[in-house]
Amino acid sequence: MSDTKQIGVTTVRKEAWDKVTGAAKYTGDTITTGTFHGKILTSTCAHGLIKSLNIEKAKRSKGVQAIITGEYLPALTGSIIKDHPPIARNKVRYFGEPVALVVANTEQEASMGVNLIEVEYEPLPVVNSISDALKPNATLVHEHLGTYYCPDATVYPKAHTNMADQVKIRKGNIELGWAESEIVVETTINLPGSDHLSIETRVAKAEILPSGIVNIYTSSQGPFAVKEEISKNYQIPEGNVVVHTPLVGGGFGGKAAIQLEPLVYLASFAVGGKMVVLSMTREEDIMTSPSKISTEGIIKLGATKEGIIKALECVYYVDCGAYTDTGPRMAKSIAIDCSGPYNIENILCDSISVYTNHGYSTSFRGFGHTASTFGIERAIEKLAKKLNMDPFDIRMKNAITEGNTSPTQEKITFSNAGNLVACMQKLKEIINWDEGNIRQTEKGTIIAKGISSFWKTSNSPTNASSGVILTLNDDGSLNLNFGAVEIGPGMKTTAAQILAERLKMDISSIHVFMDVNTQLSPKHWKTVASMTTFMIGNAVLGAANDFISQLKEIGGIALECSQDELEVANQKVFISHRPDIFISFKDLVHGYQYTSGMSIYGQIIAKGSYIMSRLTPLDRETGKGKPAVSWTVGAQAVEIEYNPKYYSYRLLRAASVIDAGKVINPKAARGVVMGGMSMGLGIATREEFIYDPKAVLSNTSLRTYKLLRFGENPKYAVEFVETPQIDGPFGARGVAEHGILGIPAAFANAISLAADDEFNDLPVSHETIWKKKTGGKYDTL
């Protein structure tokens, strides 16, 4: 595939010029007159009974059209466990939870209405941490946990507890593993909750037409999931629900959750079907909408004196917050890849999802793998230190490879996982590992490097599918239509590249339907899990093959030859040994017309579909099973300069080497990996939700929730290894989330080395180092 023209060639994204001219439209950019505005009254109490809720004054406020509360068409939502009322009913479970929704003529009038609602809470004790949730006689976040319906049959909430689920991995013989271990280390890690912080806050609109059609416009990563949920929850025939998603201003998993859509549907219903828009402020987007899980883990590793890992016993606790959303699935992800990309034959892992009175969580870039990577990598680092081994060597010695098995006992091949050793070797060169991982400068600062490997697989429903439709224009150009949302990584362009390559044509003649309309676009499960290129790509290839066979069928008639003699390239069907005898796409758009004027065949419409095959649920007791089709492996490093005098540091360099199978759009791929690394550095160094003793989230704005800014970034290096995934489009595997995965671990390894201490709680700020090194005592200046 080295002589290909479209694959592996940097291609400017299709919508690039729309995005640099302000022409690109996001959900909130279509502003229509006559639209009502919704505004949410949010809970000021993290756990309490709603003693009284008086909306009378607000109802009479100027411009107010309707006020809805939890009593209005009550229905529980949730993709795993139906535990979540769109508006709180009887009690509130987190600070920022919707308590009422005011619909008014303008946003200001809706806000004024919100201010006039009187609500009184009877506070309940708060579950403010994982340990609060798990202690005996803990306050229950959900008193009726045992009675909830679980759309996912493989989740096991435990009645009368705060435990939403427990996933078990039992591989090999853990007792034997310990017996074979000559050295044992144990590490405890803690990753707090944090926010997706897409720059576009969530926004949704809904209208109900007299014909019964429900139009929902939403900045979502899962428009088809929205369609299903709205249909099921409110007993609307699914075909009547049409979800429209234009470009999305960043998702990172956060817009895969369904939150605002039921609210705007209810709001529209309450005002006779008129269009209602609900647009989150930044503060609401942080505190009311779902965020990233927080995770605690205890990781125990046993190894021989030579550094061969023999046993892994770990327990992870995932704080889902007040409602589960996809929390238990992230806990499952942690479990299925708990070994990291290392060959460990004896594993015992429990991954437990708990409810607390924190903001609820949803999928976040990495889907739990940032936490599992952090856990295993910090433990390995400790093991290396104890064995006095080079951190690189110990990882190389245990690197997973063809013939090994995963924690769920799936066989690893170079095709389904890639080549970690090759990634590590490349990383070693890039970061000049051989010059040493720590040195002191003349200024007295310390320059240190930390490394981490990672792997990740998706963890999708076993029937996740994608589809593609191709149609032709009269000029012979193609329309490519599929249901994945352009949230940023450029998959609409990637799909066009794959199509162009297969049809051997110029990509400029491929027009991608940039938006998603669930009535027009074939279903795509969700734009998540780094699976879009893989799934859509395979569906594109299917559609291209269908297209080619139709072209050949009709071309055989037009060119009066056997189909077997025909080839397709450059928007033409031609006789392979006589390329001068051809017919162009533009002459076949509507079928073929004989010289007599009679026509046959009709329009060419091609289709392709893809479903991930042979996936199985995990065994409840052992975790054995096949949760996904493949892994992506990689290795990362972070280099920092630490100043021991001020306990401060600077980020110097960060590097990633990922086995992408085949890189389709190099600059885009590097960009998406760099973006992931940037987010990983945020999680490593500053991003965290801070809850006060009453579980009130105290940093809900960008003044208090700090992000990495321009110039604080290190120098980035991103390289790829290409070990083809046989069933991937042109060998490609997913890379979109992966940049984030090992960065917090690599950073923590670097700072732990530089500051000669163990940093296992994220984020590691200058203040944390100062506290750890001095016990928090103020120094004299």
Add this chain to the structure above:
Amino acid sequence: MIEILEPSIVTLNVNGVDRKVTVKPSDTLLFTLRNELGLTGAKPGCENGDCGACTVLVDGWPIKSCLMLTVEALGKNILTVEGLKNTTIQKAFVENFSFQCGYCTSGFLMVCHALATVQPDANEAVIEEWLQSNICRCTGYEEIGNAIKSTLNQINTMQG
């Protein structure tokens, strides 16, 4: 002095054209641009001046339009991303893959365009100071840095 106490029709110079718009005294420039003039290139990201997605140029200087009242912009020249036509910085953003989702892009473009106009000889430190006003969540910032540096280089080469 202009006094506006109720919804009024005023003239706003946007992208070189005088536009008549109805404004309330409390309307932010961001609101007027988007909701009255349909110029949705400037985006709301925090409406608190923290993220810079709403940045426009007022008399050539970057201003967070969520922090300026429309009435404060009367008599001034407002330039939004829709007013940029085939500029060096737009091309540089496209070539350098300086955006992914594109939501923060208008704001970054306006800051960069102003910097290229006001201080084309800016060094690294100045670039950093200017661009710290905005937040991008998709890229690693390096791509945006590459775009502004290549733009400044081009300007300086042409002038030099």
